[in-house]
Amino acid sequence: MRAVAKAVALAALAMVVVAGCKKQDEKKAEQAAPTQAQGPAKKESVVVVPDSVKGKWKAVKIAVTDKTANKESVYTVAIGSEFAIPDSNLSLKVETFLPQFTMDGTTLTSQSNEPKNPAAQIRVMEGGKEVFKGWLFSLYPTTHAFNHPKYGFTLVDFIPAS
Template sequence: MKGLIALLSITILITACSQNTNRQEFAKAENASPAPAVTPKQSAAGMKLTKPTELLPEITEKYSGIKIEAVNKNDGSKIEITAPFGQKIPIGSTGLEITTSSYFTSFTMVDGGVKNVSMEESNPAAKVIITDNGSQLFDGWLFQEYPDMHPFEHPVWKVVLAGAVKK
């Protein structure tokens, strides 16, 4: 019983102390000056911080689109297509269509966004929109090296990034 009372006392003390800290931090935040305007940032490799739907000139100089593979979950059959940047195209006879809005050869997440840290194909990723009869089913990133990270979910088809199409 004494142990339970001691544990309860410590919990109350910690809660009380942390509430005071939170109030002080909140008051500081209220009195702080507004955040400065965000300007494009550069990576060590000189690549700027981008919006996910932006195609970098360095990418479009070297690549014209991406390679997509659609795997039928029921029978294992595969459909491979080339998806040019910015164009909505059918994924074979699946009834699905894909639009590629961005491609990074070396995708990384940073505070405030995403960026391509180099032109070396170390972590290829493509920002795509997948639709079915005009209804958007997916708007996200497909990762070539990590196809199960934030995958496209569909009852029949698994759509993965298979690579990029060089010019």
């Protein structure tokens, strides 16, 4: 009987010790977990259009592929304007065009006005809600491509200002 009482007492003591350790671990975890104010802030990319590029391009041509109908249509969209894609609830806006896209840290810019790595920054809206903001690269059409169940977008050409 004494052995049973001793075992029960030891088990109870072990539970108290374990519970105490868990509370200390939880406290340490709370103290170690960074709050939003303490955590590193994600730096937003900045697009810089050099003077040598500003005003030199007026539009881009974007191929819109309807994956279900296996049909591709090419639309010319002026830089800075929005275009409603026919027979859909999608629209896209061409924000910026960089003829020689390059990235330096968080700065996105163009090394020159020569179309050596053409890229267009677009926003895609579906039913009035933004569903994509990113870049289309004519040389690398699958890089950071927008994945939509029905439509695909590709930068196919760019039109200089006259």
